Amino acid sequence: MGKVLMKGNEAVAEAAVLGGCKYFFGYPITPQNEIPEYMARRLPEVGGTFLQAESEISAINMVFGASGSGARVMTSSSGPGISLKQEGISYLAGAELPCVIVNMVRGGPGLGNIGPAQSDYFQATRGGGHGDYRLIVFGPASVQELVDVTIEAFELADRYRSPVMILGDGILGQMMEPVEFKTAKIKEGPDKPWATTGAKGRKRNLITSLYIVPEELEKHCLKLKAKYDEISANEKRYESYFTDDAEIVLAAYGTTARICKAVVDRAREDGIKAGLIRPVTLWPFPDRPFNEAADYARAFLTVEMSNGQMVDDVRLAVNGKKPVYFYGRTGGIVPSKAEIYAEVRKILEGGAR
Amino acid sequence: MEKVFTRPKSMTDKPMHFCPGCTHGVIQRLVAEVIDELGIQEDTIAVGPVGCAVFCYDYWDVDFHQASHGRAPAVATGVKRVHPDKVVFTLQGDGDIAAIGTTEIIHAAARGEKITCLFVNNSIYGMTGGQMAPTSVLSQKTTTTPAGRDKNQIGYPVKLTEMLAVLDGTAYCARVSVHNPANILKAKEVIRKAFEVQLNKEGFSLVEILSTCPTNWGLPPVEAVKWLENNMIPCFPLGEYKVAGEVQR
Numbered sequence: 001m002g003k004v005l006m007k008g009n010e011a012v013a014e015a016a017v018l019g020g021c022k023y024f025f026g027y028p029i030t031p032q033n034e035i036p037e038y039m040a041r042r043l044p045e046v047g048g049t050f051l052q053a054e055s056e057i058s059a060i061n062m063v064f065g066a067s068g069s070g071a072r073v074m075t076s077s078s079g080p081g082i083s084l085k086q087e088g089i090s091y092l093a094g095a096e097l098p099c100v101i102v103n104m105v106r107g108g109p110g111l112g113n114i115g116p117a118q119s120d121y122f123q124a125t126r127g128g129g130h131g132d133y134r135l136i137v138f139g140p141a142s143v144q145e146l147v148d149v150t151i152e153a154f155e156l157a158d159r160y161r162s163p164v165m166i167l168g169d170g171i172l173g174q175m176m177e178p179v180e181f182k183t184a185k186i187k188e189g190p191d192k193p194w195a196t197t198g199a200k201g202r203k204r205n206l207i208t209s210l211y212i213v214p215e216e217l218e219k220h221c222l223k224l225k226a227k228y229d230e231i232s233a234n235e236k237r238y239e240s241y242f243t244d245d246a247e248i249v250l251a252a253y254g255t256t257a258r259i260c261k262a263v264v265d266r267a268r269e270d271g272i273k274a275g276l277i278r279p280v281t282l283w284p285f286p287d288r289p290f291n292e293a294a295d296y297a298r299a300f301l302t303v304e305m306s307n308g309q310m311v312d313d314v315r316l317a318v319n320g321k322k323p324v325y326f327y328g329r330t331g332g333i334v335p336s337k338a339e340i341y342a343e344v345r346k347i348l349e350g351g352a353r
Numbered sequence: 354m355e356k357v358f359t360r361p362k363s364m365t366d367k368p369m370h371f372c373p374g375c376t377h378g379v380i381q382r383l384v385a386e387v388i389d390e391l392g393i394q395e396d397t398i399a400v401g402p403v404g405c406a407v408f409c410y411d412y413w414d415v416d417f418h419q420a421s422h423g424r425a426p427a428v429a430t431g432v433k434r435v436h437p438d439k440v441v442f443t444l445q446g447d448g449d450i451a452a453i454g455t456t457e458i459i460h461a462a463a464r465g466e467k468i469t470c471l472f473v474n475n476s477i478y479g480m481t482g483g484q485m486a487p488t489s490v491l492s493q494k495t496t497t498t499p500a501g502r503d504k505n506q507i508g509y510p511v512k513l514t515e516m517l518a519v520l521d522g523t524a525y526c527a528r529v530s531v532h533n534p535a536n537i538l539k540a541k542e543v544i545r546k547a548f549e550v551q552l553n554k555e556g557f558s559l560v561e562i563l564s565t566c567p568t569n570w571g572l573p574p575v576e577a578v579k580w581l582e583n584n585m586i587p588c589f590p591l592g593e594y595k596v597a598g599e600v601q602r
Binding site for chain 2 (some may be wrong): 064
């Protein structure tokens, strides 16, 4: 199949279908409405079910029921709606149920606005809901990458029995780009002997996150930690762009990373050795390339559409070896190439401290 | 010697955690008897609540989902959509279904979701220690209405079964009680009917079951049964509220 021109939101929906998603439960919220609308048309064609829930809370709990019943299932939302889903996401993590959750991030806090933002990074990468858990979080930077990570997300969700979040933004969801669907055949999930299917010829299955005895809950939490350690060891993804000899390393993900790439190109034209590390997984965070670059780069500049969230992870990875600066725009404002480049020059001309 | 009475096949032999005089255990048993009689143990997936019935999976030997507080009808919806040929039911208390989970139950009913919801109404929060429930009756003393439920301050009990009866998606809903043997037998018939409505794919079904809470009502078991009869039934009249698409009463 060749390339087709598609909007990010529709592409993520089609990718989910190819990834084996048979059930979608969601609630309308801008800027992600094309996802449920696409699923409403598309899922019946592949023998699946689309259901518009009465709230994001209900939608995530329908996801819980469908996932526990063995299905590949997805929900999508944005900012405020993802906040509403957090209790359910905690239950999914606790009961070790696989699913894929898309957040096309909008401006916050509160009702905020429908402009693009990256201000849900903390919520996505720190667990978001109550309790000690993590999500695998992807931060794709193009419609093509959105497609690729969505298909992979269903595989990882089943492999690790964990919710996986795709953290996009309003631009990624709304923009059109050529994409290629490299998966020709609709994928199917693995056998799930733990799922509730009716206890015919086997002992009954129990889907729960309740461990009333502290020793048992601690055992469960340690089992989850071992799983998160395994994910950390195996699933860190990133892209390095001109970092080998970089004096200044930019750090950005998603839409902001695309602008930063243009900044690196511009800087190189001017003889400035700039580079970019673009995390593709936001959790687990690819800390190694940052730590290594800290041995030779003079400084780091993290750029986000927020007041500074991923910058914390960059600082942890750099671990005090070199200064880590931050530049951000918020409220639905996208930082411009000129603004970021001015920051690069300011840091270098001021001398890295 | 011939065995004339034993636990239902779809019930485990785990001792129940319910307080002495609480009728919750009777309800659990009735449901297990119905599952056995309909021969659906291997085709049933249950969804449990948060509250006193949170451990009901310990007693029913069927596939089971433990839902978050109030969301059992949404979880059951997800289960049923994946397994439309299985019998899917929820067990929920009054706080779970008629306070925090009001949205989920109303919309599951409105969709005509082919699930059965069993609603245990004991007019108080049991698990958390006796706070006011959405179904606490007027003047009822609880730890959060120490002077009694005052309609001018906190309003009136929620009559969920009556509310659901007017929704087109509800195929069957009824209110029963388990405070004496005659009502226990009646309750079992109604629970079976609700499951049959689901098996016949008629739509959404719900049974509200009035139940005692001697511990949090502060009454001995026999007094609790009388309290239910004298205070709950007048507020929550027993009967079928919707049968075969017809709103009753």
